[in-house]
Amino acid sequence: MSAFNAIGDEREIDRDEFTPGLEPQPTWCPGCGDFGVLKALKQALPEVGKTPEEVLTVTGIGCSGKLNSYLDTYGFHTIHGRSLPVARAAKLANDGLEVIAAGGDGDGYGIGGNHFMHTARENHDMTYIVFNNEVFGLTKGQTSPTSPKGHKSKTTPHGNAKSPIRPLSLALTSGATYIARTAAVNPNQAKEIIKEAIDHDGFAHIDFLTQCPTWNKDAKQYVPYVDVQESEDYDFDVNSREEAQEMMFETENALHEGTVLTGRYFVDERPSYQDEKKELGEMPEEPLAERYFEDDYDWERSYDLLERHK
Amino acid sequence: MSDNELIWRVAGGSGDGIDSTSQNFAKALMRSGLDVFTHRHYPSRIRGGHTYVEIRAAAEEVQSRGDGYNFLLALGDSFARNPQEEAYYGNEEVKPLSENLEDLREGGVIIYDEGLLSEEDVAELDLEERAEENGWHLYPMDLRSLAREHGREVMRNTAGVGATAALLDMDLEHIEDLMEDAMPEKILEPNIEILHEAHEIVSEEYEFTHDLRVPEGDHDDEQALLSGSNAITFGAIDSGCRFIAGYPMTPWTDVFTLMSQHLPEMGGVSEQVEDEIAAAALAVGASHAGVKAMSGSSGGGFALMSEPLGLAEMTETPLVLLESMRAGPSTGMPTKPEQADLEFTLYTSQGDSNRVVFAPGTVEEAYEQTRTAFYIAYEYQIPTVIIYDQKLSGENTNVDVSFFDREPAPDLGSTMTEEELEDAVHDASGKFHRFQHDPENGVSPRSLPGQQDGRYLATGNEHTPAGHISEDPDNRVAQVNRRLRKLEAIRADLDEGDTHQTYVGDDDADYGIITWGSSQGVVEEAVARLEADGHSVKAVGVSEMMPFPEAELAEFIESVEEAMVVEMNASAQFRGLLQKELGRYGEKLTSLLKYNGNPFEPAEVVEGYELNVEGSGTDPSAQVRLEPAAGD
Numbered sequence: 001m002s003a004f005n006a007i008g009d010e011r012e013i014d015r016d017e018f019t020p021g022l023e024p025q026p027t028w029c030p031g032c033g034d035f036g037v038l039k040a041l042k043q044a045l046p047e048v049g050k051t052p053e054e055v056l057t058v059t060g061i062g063c064s065g066k067l068n069s070y071l072d073t074y075g076f077h078t079i080h081g082r083s084l085p086v087a088r089a090a091k092l093a094n095d096g097l098e099v100i101a102a103g104g105d106g107d108g109y110g111i112g113g114n115h116f117m118h119t120a121r122e123n124h125d126m127t128y129i130v131f132n133n134e135v136f137g138l139t140k141g142q143t144s145p146t147s148p149k150g151h152k153s154k155t156t157p158h159g160n161a162k163s164p165i166r167p168l169s170l171a172l173t174s175g176a177t178y179i180a181r182t183a184a185v186n187p188n189q190a191k192e193i194i195k196e197a198i199d200h201d202g203f204a205h206i207d208f209l210t211q212c213p214t215w216n217k218d219a220k221q222y223v224p225y226v227d228v229q230e231s232e233d234y235d236f237d238v239n240s241r242e243e244a245q246e247m248m249f250e251t252e253n254a255l256h257e258g259t260v261l262t263g264r265y266f267v268d269e270r271p272s273y274q275d276e277k278k279e280l281g282e283m284p285e286e287p288l289a290e291r292y293f294e295d296d297y298d299w300e301r302s303y304d305l306l307e308r309h310k
Numbered sequence: 311m312s313d314n315e316l317i318w319r320v321a322g323g324s325g326d327g328i329d330s331t332s333q334n335f336a337k338a339l340m341r342s343g344l345d346v347f348t349h350r351h352y353p354s355r356i357r358g359g360h361t362y363v364e365i366r367a368a369a370e371e372v373q374s375r376g377d378g379y380n381f382l383l384a385l386g387d388s389f390a391r392n393p394q395e396e397a398y399y400g401n402e403e404v405k406p407l408s409e410n411l412e413d414l415r416e417g418g419v420i421i422y423d424e425g426l427l428s429e430e431d432v433a434e435l436d437l438e439e440r441a442e443e444n445g446w447h448l449y450p451m452d453l454r455s456l457a458r459e460h461g462r463e464v465m466r467n468t469a470g471v472g473a474t475a476a477l478l479d480m481d482l483e484h485i486e487d488l489m490e491d492a493m494p495e496k497i498l499e500p501n502i503e504i505l506h507e508a509h510e511i512v513s514e515e516y517e518f519t520h521d522l523r524v525p526e527g528d529h530d531d532e533q534a535l536l537s538g539s540n541a542i543t544f545g546a547i548d549s550g551c552r553f554i555a556g557y558p559m560t561p562w563t564d565v566f567t568l569m570s571q572h573l574p575e576m577g578g579v580s581e582q583v584e585d586e587i588a589a590a591a592l593a594v595g596a597s598h599a600g601v602k603a604m605s606g607s608s609g610g611g612f613a614l615m616s617e618p619l620g621l622a623e624m625t626e627t628p629l630v631l632l633e634s635m636r637a638g639p640s641t642g643m644p645t646k647p648e649q650a651d652l653e654f655t656l657y658t659s660q661g662d663s664n665r666v667v668f669a670p671g672t673v674e675e676a677y678e679q680t681r682t683a684f685y686i687a688y689e690y691q692i693p694t695v696i697i698y699d700q701k702l703s704g705e706n707t708n709v710d711v712s713f714f715d716r717e718p719a720p721d722l723g724s725t726m727t728e729e730e731l732e733d734a735v736h737d738a739s740g741k742f743h744r745f746q747h748d749p750e751n752g753v754s755p756r757s758l759p760g761q762q763d764g765r766y767l768a769t770g771n772e773h774t775p776a777g778h779i780s781e782d783p784d785n786r787v788a789q790v791n792r793r794l795r796k797l798e799a800i801r802a803d804l805d806e807g808d809t810h811q812t813y814v815g816d817d818d819a820d821y822g823i824i825t826w827g828s829s830q831g832v833v834e835e836a837v838a839r840l841e842a843d844g845h846s847v848k849a850v851g852v853s854e855m856m857p858f859p860e861a862e863l864a865e866f867i868e869s870v871e872e873a874m875v876v877e878m879n880a881s882a883q884f885r886g887l888l889q890k891e892l893g894r895y896g897e898k899l900t901s902l903l904k905y906n907g908n909p910f911e912p913a914e915v916v917e918g919y920e921l922n923v924e925g926s927g928t929d930p931s932a933q934v935r936l937e938p939a940a941g942d
Contacts, residue, residue, distance in 0.1 A: 004728075005762050009762075020741070022741075053764065075777070077767060078591070082588075085583065089599070093600060097599065097759055114588075284578075305572065
């Protein structure tokens with residue numbers, strides 16, 4: 001008998017279940033792209049059969065970090081840049097949980113860049129949504145790792161001397177096995193991509209363009225956007241690392257030239273970290289968290305480990 | 311100092327097998343019925359560099375490395391990088407002999423490998439002359455040729471052990487048994503041959519001029535040879551800890567390695583991750599999801615854990631962290647012990663701290679307090695730190711096997727079941743009230759992700775009972791006060807059980823010695839010696855750093871006229887803590903400080919006492935500092 005009966009609960013799920021009954025007033029500005037992520041998640045989760053209590057949403061710090069204040073699941077609003085290590089450990093502790101991590105571009109590609117690289121490398125079975133608005137929003141508009149070269153802000157008064165990070169290429173090189181970009185202004189595509197990411201067994205990275213109407217007026221609303229799968233101008237194989245790499249490079253360049261390309265870029269079937277660890281005998285088949293509720297589990301004792309010390 | 315004790319020092323280069331040789335020799339002495347205590351001195355290098363291990367063995371209990379030593383097996387450094395004296399680090403090859411002469415007691419015994427160490431090098435040390443002055447007994451032997459003849463050169467250490475056993479009149483039985491346990495067939499045979507051959511040569515061809523023989527002893531109970539790191543590992547396992555995340559750093563790596571070896575065998579998870587920020591954050595994530603978890607590091611790595619530590623405090627996520635101190639600041643001296651991270655551990659991370667800190671003094675205390683740390687962390691939903699040092703981490707001593715024969719304690723503490731959650735307080739939207747204002751002991755039970763009816767938000771922001779972010783002043787005060795109430799409840803809880811402080815000496819003594827952590831054994835031994843010399847002295851080894859055992863320490867200091875605080879750092883951090891917590895006694899407290907990279911020896915504490923009380927006696931060595939009380 002499980003101690004976690006929300007997990008695998010097969011029942012009708014209403015989209016409203018993910019909206020808190022006493023919804024805190026969102027702190028996001030009117031027109032903020034973050035509303036688009038929230039909406040897409042609320043639509044996607046019931047459609048993939050997840051109930052609020054089997055989902056753990058782990059966020060970083062910034063406007064995006066407030067996501068789990070407005071999405072009614074189990075939530076862990078962590079610290080700046082550290083959502084991924086918290087999230088992946090929760091998945092290792094109880095792999096029945098549906099773990100979704102989220103944060104901004106500064107959070108994920110800047111201060112948490114090391115964790116992003118390694119979580120992708122290890123291919124943890126989880127979804128990571130990066131709210132990419134190319135700016136630090138909550139701290140009032142400073143230049144971020146995805147801000148374009150030349151971007152002027154209070155911390156770069158003469159324009160940004162740095163070229164922006166390439167989020168999709170970085171995810172690919174690091175080892176992510178599902179990589180997509182979507183935009184808040186494209187809710188149907190966003191919902192479908194989130195569903196695919198959740199269903200994917202491995203580290204699924206979504207670079208989610210979320211316009212900041214207050215601090216990044218240059219980016220407009222990320223319209224018009226092009227879906228690279230639907231457009232006839234683009235033809236590449238998402239299962240091919242080489243072709244994906246080329247398409248990503250083009251997409252990253254195009255954004256700063258005014259063309260918003262979105263869609264799926266890479267899908268790979270390499271086994272998830274959880275599966276690799278189980279294969280090596282380094283992770284139990286039964287979720288570890290269940291063990292503490294088993295009345296008859298025979299806990300190992302140090303007394304039985306003393307032989308080689310005698 | 312006991313007249314009938316052996317302190318055997320085996321010295322060589324890193325990579326010469328000093329560790330494994332000493333481990334087996336210490337076990338052999340233990341199996342023969344003696345109490346043992348080891349001390350490890352090593353450089354931060356893979357190959358080469360002078361390293362030694364000391365094994366002290368006596369029939370009665372030994373609590374420290376002792377003073378100096380009386381038997382040297384100098385193998386020489388076969389991986390020496392600088393054979394020339396003019397080189398920056400000097401002639402390394404001969405250091406295992408030359409560097410160890412200073413501490414060798416009068417009448418001591420020396421075996422050195424004349425196969426590796428050239429006659430010239432040895433001649434430069436004026437060894438014979440010094441031996442005559444100090445009454446040392448020299449037994450040069452060509453260990454290298456002997457090893458080469460029967461096996462490989464690296465087996466020189468086995469030849470040295472055989473020669474040692476012969477000179478000490480020690481039976482080879484236990485040594486042989488241990489070699490059989492530890493060595494694969496292929497290398498076992500030549501090693502056994504070398505052992506016997508060396509023993510025979512020394513017994514038959516050398517004339518014994520020394521009196522030292524191996525002491526005889528007897529144990530009532532079966533014994534195990536364990537380090538503080540073993541004990542912490544065992545305490546964690548017996549607490550049901552099945553998750554560890556870490557990043558290698560000396561000396562914390564000892565526990566991390568041991569846990570990583572044991573956990574997979576018991577269906578647990580060990581994660582070596584990208585950095586220490588991730589390591590502590592993983593432990594927080596695993597604990598949040600309902601697994602008993604730990605992480606840790608040494609000073610520099612622990613610095614990176616400040617933020618996740620604060621997150622655990624604010625979200626009230628149970629967490630056990632280790633702080634395995636080494637000499638700082640910065641990279642400091644990676645393989646040398648120091649107790650200088652106390653203030654850092656107590657106060658790191660922003661805001662009002664809500665953490666518990668234990669500093670075990672012995673191997674048994676390390677086990678005991680690790681269990682207490684897990685109990686407190688999960689019962690009170692608070693991070694608990696075990697602060698210890700390279701000395702406790704790596705020194706081995708014998709412990710009764712029966713000490714570990716007890717029930718495991720895997721309970722998750724203040725965690726609800728789904729059944730309990732059904733009847734728990736929820737708000738109108740169905741969110742569980744995870745952070746209620748009113749619990750008297752401050753603890754509001756938690757739910758776990760995946761449980762029905764347990765949804766809430768954990769956040770590092772200040773939050774309402776359901777976890778919503780809030781800056782409401784009334785809620786803020788209520789939550790801060792509740793979190794602080796937990797520390798009071800923990801203090802009361804700790805006061806109910808047996809004390810974690812260790813007291814020795816006569817209750818009525820009017821001079822007190824106060825120490826903390828791993829310096830405890832040395833102080834205990836110093837008190838025994840002072841008492842034997844007719845002084846009226848008592849001592850306390852303090853283990854509870856936060857919440858501080860104020861009443862106990864005030865009582866101790868009140869009961870004496872003067873006290874000396876002994877610790878391994880330059881800034882008297884524990885004395886500072888005492889004065890901060892007690893708010894007085896500045897005029898009563900003298901400090902005895904050592905921070906040269908080596909732990910105290912009992913004689914230094916005795917000398918500190920004599921200097922402080924009698925204003926006379928031998929000056930403590932130039933590397934130990936007596937800092938007088940305020941107004942003195």
